[in-house]
Amino acid sequence: MFRYLENLVDPYVAYDEVDAPPTKLWPFMRAYSQPFKKLFIIAALMSVVVAAVEIGLIFYMGRIVDILGQADRASFMADYGFEVIAVALFIVFLRPVIQAFDVGLLNNAILPNYGTLFRWRAHKHVLRQSVGWFENDFAGRIANRIMQAPPAAGEAVFQVFDAITFSLAYFIGAVILLGDADPRLALPLAIWLLLYAMLVGWTMKRVGPASKAAADARSEVTGRVVDSYTNIHSVKLFAHHDREIDFAKESIERARQTFAREMRIFTLMDLMLMTLNGLLIVGVVGWAIYLWMQGTASVGAVAAATALTLRLNAMTGWIMWALSSFFRSLGVVSEGLETIAQPITLVDQTGATELDLTEGRIEIRDLSHHYGGAVTGLDGLTLQIGTGEKVGIVGRSGSGKSTLVKLLLRFYDAEKGAILIDGQDIRTVTQDSLRSHIGMVSQESTLLHRSVRENILYGRPDATEAQVIDAAKRAEAHDFILDLSDPEGRRGYDAHVGERGVKLSGGQRQRITLARVMLKNAPILVLDEATSALDSEVEAAIQDTLYGVMAGKTVIAIAHRLSTIAQLDRIVVIEGGKIVENGTHDALLAQNGLYAGFWQRQSGGFLNTGDDSDEAAE
Numbered sequence: 001m002f003r004y005l006e007n008l009v010d011p012y013v014a015y016d017e018v019d020a021p022p023t024k025l026w027p028f029m030r031a032y033s034q035p036f037k038k039l040f041i042i043a044a045l046m047s048v049v050v051a052a053v054e055i056g057l058i059f060y061m062g063r064i065v066d067i068l069g070q071a072d073r074a075s076f077m078a079d080y081g082f083e084v085i086a087v088a089l090f091i092v093f094l095r096p097v098i099q100a101f102d103v104g105l106l107n108n109a110i111l112p113n114y115g116t117l118f119r120w121r122a123h124k125h126v127l128r129q130s131v132g133w134f135e136n137d138f139a140g141r142i143a144n145r146i147m148q149a150p151p152a153a154g155e156a157v158f159q160v161f162d163a164i165t166f167s168l169a170y171f172i173g174a175v176i177l178l179g180d181a182d183p184r185l186a187l188p189l190a191i192w193l194l195l196y197a198m199l200v201g202w203t204m205k206r207v208g209p210a211s212k213a214a215a216d217a218r219s220e221v222t223g224r225v226v227d228s229y230t231n232i233h234s235v236k237l238f239a240h241h242d243r244e245i246d247f248a249k250e251s252i253e254r255a256r257q258t259f260a261r262e263m264r265i266f267t268l269m270d271l272m273l274m275t276l277n278g279l280l281i282v283g284v285v286g287w288a289i290y291l292w293m294q295g296t297a298s299v300g301a302v303a304a305a306t307a308l309t310l311r312l313n314a315m316t317g318w319i320m321w322a323l324s325s326f327f328r329s330l331g332v333v334s335e336g337l338e339t340i341a342q343p344i345t346l347v348d349q350t351g352a353t354e355l356d357l358t359e360g361r362i363e364i365r366d367l368s369h370h371y372g373g374a375v376t377g378l379d380g381l382t383l384q385i386g387t388g389e390k391v392g393i394v395g396r397s398g399s400g401k402s403t404l405v406k407l408l409l410r411f412y413d414a415e416k417g418a419i420l421i422d423g424q425d426i427r428t429v430t431q432d433s434l435r436s437h438i439g440m441v442s443q444e445s446t447l448l449h450r451s452v453r454e455n456i457l458y459g460r461p462d463a464t465e466a467q468v469i470d471a472a473k474r475a476e477a478h479d480f481i482l483d484l485s486d487p488e489g490r491r492g493y494d495a496h497v498g499e500r501g502v503k504l505s506g507g508q509r510q511r512i513t514l515a516r517v518m519l520k521n522a523p524i525l526v527l528d529e530a531t532s533a534l535d536s537e538v539e540a541a542i543q544d545t546l547y548g549v550m551a552g553k554t555v556i557a558i559a560h561r562l563s564t565i566a567q568l569d570r571i572v573v574i575e576g577g578k579i580v581e582n583g584t585h586d587a588l589l590a591q592n593g594l595y596a597g598f599w600q601r602q603s604g605g606f607l608n609t610g611d612d613s614d615e616a617a618e
Helices: 003-006 025-032 034-070 074-125 130-133 139-181 183-228 233-235 241-293 299-340 399-409 431-436 450-456 463-474 478-482 506-520 537-551 583-593 594-601
Strands: 362-369 378-385 390-395 418-421 438-441 525-527 554-558 568-577 577-584
Touching: 003 074, 003 399, 003 478, 025 139, 025 299, 034 074, 034 139, 034 299, 034 399, 074 139, 074 299, 139 183, 183 241, 233 241, 241 299, 241 506, 299 362, 299 525, 362 399, 378 399, 378 418, 378 431, 378 577, 390 399, 390 438, 399 525, 399 554, 431 438, 438 506, 438 537, 450 506, 478 506, 506 537, 525 537, 568 594, 577 583, 577 594, 583 594
Parallel strands: 390 554, 390 568, 438 525, 525 554
Antiparallel strands: 362 378, 362 418, 568 577
């Protein structure tokens, strides 16, 4: 039975991905709920049936009281035996089946699959965002919203059918039951329902915004804490433990205050609810007793009214809690939509084709990009790189070197100009096909928190074990990989490298990323300080291999250590986002310009121009 219910909806069912999902809560929830539409209808009907059964039992209890008041003990079974036994069998056998099916729909068919579908689709959407989008937010806050919103959405759906639909059906049934016993008994209940609805409205109007504020504050805490953990080396290096504690405390205190304001609402709600429930008990039961005293209501009617009132008294707190949970969950989902529902701005054009790379020619035309207004970046840069040509890029920090690489990979769309590969504008081809033809080794050699083998295979997932090992050997990584181990006892290529490869040295990480790119064997190769983390001995050992990897490829190499690019076909010097010098190493030295000055000032072949991180603010 469980397997049947759990497989009623496939959370990974195919769907039409959209670049701009609904940003409003209800349209968004409706779009994500489409696979569950039929199941939701059945769940709503089952909630009504369960409520009707509960009301029916209370009604029958009143009937039993009336029967016992007038029936003869000797003939009771003869007169009412069949009826009583039928009701007993229904209570013992059929009622549990109805209840189990209702609970199974919620707990086994809807809850696990709805949260899974929500998280799966949200994660797919966020992964399609551009690099620049991720650079503008905390990774921890993004992850927190991806993790918080799906269970909150599932909780909201659960409360709709477990509490809201059930309680509405129950209240309607209660009014009908009391009206059937004596129409006047329905009057105090109707007045109470009106007051209760006003209390619900007051509470929910405040709970939603308060819950959203609290959820946003919690996400900020997560973002700041994860930021500290991710950069723990810098925290320790600069002895900023106390500074990070204060940084986190600020957001933790804001989260405490927003949560406290949310809890005030529930305290006031409980106080008003207790007052209303007192009025309910006194109003309905007292009125029923008064009608009995007047001889217009039976003992059974009084018993049914009393039982129903006590049941409603017990239910109201649960219903209010359920409604509060419903709106609190919607507040969390609303906060999550600030990340999950953001539109994809960097997309493939309609009708984009696969990049047809035959020669590897790169043409850059009047390229400008300033990250939406930053002073640094590129300013009208034009450059042509021929088939198989190896070009070095040199310039001071902030001159635009890494910006050029990011635009080539289409991590951003250029604000002006174009980049063509074999005559094809990269904006007209699919992003995946573009990047599949480019291999890159950057100075930030971050790795996935997976095994060494998985990290190398990232370059070509279908590669054989022999090809993985061959790439590692060519990158001078095989020997140290064999000596690796992790706390779980995994060794060699099975050892996990830690978050961002933190368990390895900078040189080890860089050699693994080199192996990954060697395994990929893409026709265009981009090297952004590819050997910056290597010591001289290791660099010398793989230098010949690196030049061998370059053979037959179009290469763009960014370097501060000018000796690593001196043998390339051509060197381009960028200053202020423009090309100011262009030629071979010897020709540029002969010009006695900017490059010659770099060469003369370097020590051991290192260009002393500062850290060339070329961040997004460049």
